[in-house]
Amino acid sequence: MGRRTGISRRRALGLTAGATVALTAPAGCGLFDTEPEPLPEPDPLQPILDEALALATAFDRAAAAQPTLTARLLPLAEDHRAHAIELARVIGTAAASAAPSASAAPVAPTPAGLRAAEQAAARTATTAARTAPPERVGLLGSIAACRATHAEALRS
Amino acid sequence: MSAELAAALAAEEAAIYAYGALGVHLTRDTDRDAARAAEQIHRARRDVLISRLAELNASTAPAPAGYDLPFPVTDRATALRLAVHVEDGVAQAWRATLPVTTGPDRATALSALTDAAVRATRWRRTAGITPLTMPFPGRPS
Numbered sequence: 001m002g003r004r005t006g007i008s009r010r011r012a013l014g015l016t017a018g019a020t021v022a023l024t025a026p027a028g029c030g031l032f033d034t035e036p037e038p039l040p041e042p043d044p045l046q047p048i049l050d051e052a053l054a055l056a057t058a059f060d061r062a063a064a065a066q067p068t069l070t071a072r073l074l075p076l077a078e079d080h081r082a083h084a085i086e087l088a089r090v091i092g093t094a095a096a097s098a099a100p101s102a103s104a105a106p107v108a109p110t111p112a113g114l115r116a117a118e119q120a121a122a123r124t125a126t127t128a129a130r131t132a133p134p135e136r137v138g139l140l141g142s143i144a145a146c147r148a149t150h151a152e153a154l155r156s
Numbered sequence: 157m158s159a160e161l162a163a164a165l166a167a168e169e170a171a172i173y174a175y176g177a178l179g180v181h182l183t184r185d186t187d188r189d190a191a192r193a194a195e196q197i198h199r200a201r202r203d204v205l206i207s208r209l210a211e212l213n214a215s216t217a218p219a220p221a222g223y224d225l226p227f228p229v230t231d232r233a234t235a236l237r238l239a240v241h242v243e244d245g246v247a248q249a250w251r252a253t254l255p256v257t258t259g260p261d262r263a264t265a266l267s268a269l270t271d272a273a274v275r276a277t278r279w280r281r282t283a284g285i286t287p288l289t290m291p292f293p294g295r296p297s
Contacts, residue, residue, distance in 0.1 A: 075287040082291040122270070129266055134255035141254045141266055142292040145247065145273035152277045153288040 045136070048128055048143065049087040051121045054107060055147075056080035058117065062109035069111070076114075076150050083143050090136060115154040122147035157261070158214035160253040161205055164268070167249035168202040169219040171195075174242040177225065181235035187282060191239065194275055198246070201268055208261070236283035243276035244293075251294030269294050 059077035063070040107117040125144035132140050175195035182188045209216050229238050250269040257265050273293035280288045 076289065079289055079291040086292075126266055126270070129254070130262060137254040137262070138251055138295070139292075141251055141269050142294050144266065145270040145293040146289060146291055148270045149273050149277040149289045149293065152274045153281070 043091045044128060044132075045087050045091050045140075048125055048140070049084055049091065051124060052080045052083040052087060052143075055114075055117060055121060056084065058107035058109050058114060062111075062114060065109055072153075073114075076153065079146055079150065083146070086139055087143075090139060111154050111156065115151050118147050118151040118154065122151065157253070157256040158209060158212050160256050161209055161212075161261075162214060162216050164246075164249040164253055164265075165202060165205040165209065165216060166219075167246045168198050168205060170223055171198040171242045171246050172202065173219075173223050174225070174238055178229055178235035178238045181229060181232055183232055187232070187236070190278065190282070194239070194243075197271065204264065233283065236279055237285075239279040240276050240283065240285065243272045243279065247272040247276065247294035248296055252296075 056077045059073045059080065063073040063077065066073075107113055122144050125140055125147060129137050129140035129144055172195060175191050175198065179188060179191050179195075182191055206216070225238065226241055227234065227237070229235050247269050250265050250272065253265045254262060254269070270293075276293070277288050280286070
């Protein structure tokens with residue numbers, strides 16, 4: 001019974017399990033001052049931004065490796081960079097400091113590999129758009145459509 | 157939502173008219189087949205919109221008998237340009253429905269936006285227009 005009360009008090013204080021350490025901190029340290037900052041929830045647009053950055057890099061790499069494809073691939077890389085800038089603006093981070101594409105799958109820098117990556121990325125953006133709030137859904141819908149047009153443009 | 161869906165209906169009806177007008181200038185079988193397939197899809201989207209608007213008890217203006225084309229369509233090149241133009245317009249109309257829709261209506265709008273953008277890219281490739289893609293299909297220009 002006493003245990004349950006303790007837990008419910010912690011809940012009532014809004015403390016996480018990790019924060020209970022602060023309760024045993026020496027007096028003098030403010031009880032709430034030492035509470036660690038909770039990790040902010042990642043923005044639901046972050047995976048879309050990660051994909052945009054990974055795709056831009058993959059297109060740059062493919063264009064550098066195959067100069068005959070440069071004219072075809074560089075405009076697509078530019079589209080992804082435009083997406084990254086807009087997404088970062090909406091999320092509220094600087095595009096330059098946007099997280100590296102840790103969560104995005106590596107992309108094989110070949111037309112077939114790029115095409116598969118675009119199809120997967122179009123699905124991610126479409127899924128996010130289905131439940132996005134009104135002020136974000138237009139951007140997500142356009143990004144999903146753009147990625148699908150890239151997959152089309154990469155057809156041989 | 158009804159106003160935005162009615163605007164999408166108007167765009168689909170304009171697309172159906174435009175494909176009728178441009179089809180006669182397409183000289184290659186593959187172009188004509190693609191135009192016919194696109195027109196069928198626009199007719200299907202139109203029918204879905206008409207039923208949905210009826211469910212919502214929204215009144216819709218009858219489709220005009222004719223349209224002023226944005227530029228004269230006299231040959232294959234201008235016909236292909238018109239096809240790109242109407243698909244871009246359809247994409248814009250569907251994108252405008254996204255913020256006011258949810259659930260199945262939003263899913264329909266997303267697939268209509270993407271389909272129109274992909275057809276615009278195909279027509280650009282057929283016409284030799286570059287770049288083939290734009291960063292934000294459907295965003296008002």
